[in-house]
Amino acid sequence: MDLTLTSLTADTAADIAPKPPGRIRAHWALTTGALACFILSQLLGARAGVWTTPLAIGGVAGCGFSWLFTRAVFDPAPRDARWSRIVVLVVFLTGVVMVLGDGLAAPILRMIQNTHALGSSTVLMLTFVEPFSGYGRDLSSTEKRFRIAYVALYGALMGSSVLAVNQPGAGSADRELAELVKTTCASLALLLCGAAVWFRARHPLAGPGGRRASRTSQAAEDADLARRITWLLREEQIHASPNLKVADLARRLGEPEYKVTRCITASLGFANFNQMVNTHRIARARQMLADPALRSRPILLIALDCGFGSIGPFNRAFKAGVGVTPRAFRGANLRDS
Missing domain, CATH: 1.10.10.60 (Homeodomain-like)
Incomplete structure (x- = not known):
């Protein structure tokens, strides 16, 4: 009887996959959506037709959403800090204005572009900081390796994307290669986020209540x-x-x-x-x-x-x-x- 109960319990546990916290799932969905929009816009180009603008808007805050996702993975708090949401909202709204603001006066548009660039650069740098939040000797060796690997892979992807930015005077072949590199990096970022969700579901962090x-x-x-x-x-x-x-x-x-x-x-x-x-x-x-x-x-x-x-x-x-x-x-x- 005991062996049967043990077997049933083990089988049931194996069938139920652990779920990551809701905050992580929400930001994973936002990050995945933003990266998917960026990838589709890169792959379709002019063939996107009426979807060109929606895809561009969907991808403008990818760096902001990825920062919130990283915060959720390495910060056990149940909710985001209000200031972090405000920062990402500014990045998103300025990005939307850049997509739709062809009729704006040049000085205003330039100010919005600078604000968007500053906000995007800030959240990109903060993403590298988040894995070291709470990093100390009390962390398990598995958790430490995961954090170091996350930073290394994220840094490699972001570095490759930055180096692939089109340079003035670049030929068509160079531009096509740059677009391919950025698309590949975004696709790999999707895999990295999925792996982080999988890991955190199986290795949850103790929250403040714990x-x-x-x-x-x-x-x-x-x-x-x-x-x-x-x-x-x-x-x-x-x-x-x-x-x-x-x-x-x-x-x-x-x-x-x-x-x-x-x-x-x-x-x-x-x-x-x-x-x-x-x-x-x-x-x-x-x-x-x-x-x-x-x-x-x-x-x-x-x-x-x-x-x-x-x-x-x-x-x-x-x-x-x-x-x-x-x-x-x-x-x-x-x-x-």
């Missing part, structure tokens, strides 16, 4: 990590390695070094990694020094067995932790045996 849950999850994660560290120290006695470093422990656990350090100081309560290791080394040394069977074993060898590299650091650490020297401790414990 901070408490994130803290609870982190506490549970730290508690589990503390148990694993303690097991390695007690059962496998990894502290017996004289050159043990926190990086070695992190690799053994398959965890980032900062998480291991945080667990040692927060969950386990030690001042630092060295204090934790020396505490276990001294505990082991006390057992060995009090063991009658090891009465004849030199203290230097016991120090080496416990992970100390030489007798000097062992003597200092032992006296600091126990209050007496190793020799005095051994003598007091083995006097009557």
Whole structure:
């Protein structure tokens, strides 16, 4: 019965594809529409006929919509900031006026063109900034790779499009090549947006309302990590390695070094990694020094067995932790045996 329920649950989960947040879906639709209009206008050219103007209007704010889409992908807020919508609205309206404003006076049209160019350049630059919003060590390695890849691919596409802008005096062959490059870049941008939606649906960001849950999850994660560290120290006695470093422990656990350090100081309560290791080394040394069977074993060898590299650091650490020297401790414990 349990196996059947598990199988049914797994099959049902496999059939239901995770959905990205509504904000991402909305901006994906706008960006896709703008890029599609641009691609069609490039492919059809004069053959677009009555659709020339609508396609031109549909594509004027592609950079603005792609910026809002990027913000939605990397910012878990449920809604856009009002100022960001205003910026994109200005880019869109000035672009529409440029398409329809053949009858405007030259100074006014030039001012509108400059405003549109400034707004478009601004949102293009902001698009490169968004993936680094909240970028820090708490992000998973998968999330970090995704953000870096997004910036790299977006930069490559935008750079290729800018280089493909028609230059004055360019021949027809050059212009055709430039149009082909821009169309190809827009098409690849569509794929990039689709890949970003797919990734975010499967790797959602924790929103502002999920901070408490994130803290609870982190506490549970730290508690589990503390148990694993303690097991390695007690059962496998990894502290017996004289050159043990926190990086070695992190690799053994398959965890980032900062998480291991945080667990040692927060969950386990030690001042630092060295204090934790020396505490276990001294505990082991006390057992060995009090063991009658090891009465004849030199203290230097016991120090080496416990992970100390030489007798000097062992003597200092032992006296600091126990209050007496190793020799005095051994003598007091083995006097009557």
